[in-house]
Amino acid sequence: MNCLRTAPWVREISQRHAGEDFFALGVHTPEFEHERDRDAVARNARKLGLDFPHLVDPDLSFWRALDNQYWPTVYLVDRCGRIRERQIGEIHSGQPRAQEIEALVERLLDEGSGCER
16 A cells, blocks of 8 residues: 555656656565456556556565565666665655655766766
C-alpha cells in the first residue's frame, strides 16, 4: 500500500525529467502470492500512470542483491551505476525529503558522464 501512495511522486518526477538523461525503473517485488501476476502488475502500472518500464522480481533476487527490506524503497543511481541515495518509506510531493531527493536528481543530472573504471 505504501508503494501506491508514493506512485504519484514517482510519476511526477519521471514526467518532469522526460527527455533528459533520466530513467525511472519500477521494480515490483511481490509480498503476497496474488502480486506475482505480471499482467496485473502491468495493468496497475498503467492505471497509476507509471509509463516507465517495470521489472517483476518474483523470487526476490533483485531485492536481495540490493539488501532491501522495505516497501517502498527508492534508489538514485548515477550514470556509472553507483547507488547514490536510498530512500526508505513513502515520498510525497512538496515534503522536505522529496525536495532533498529532487535536488539530488538535479545534481546528478548536472554531473559529467565520466566514470572511473
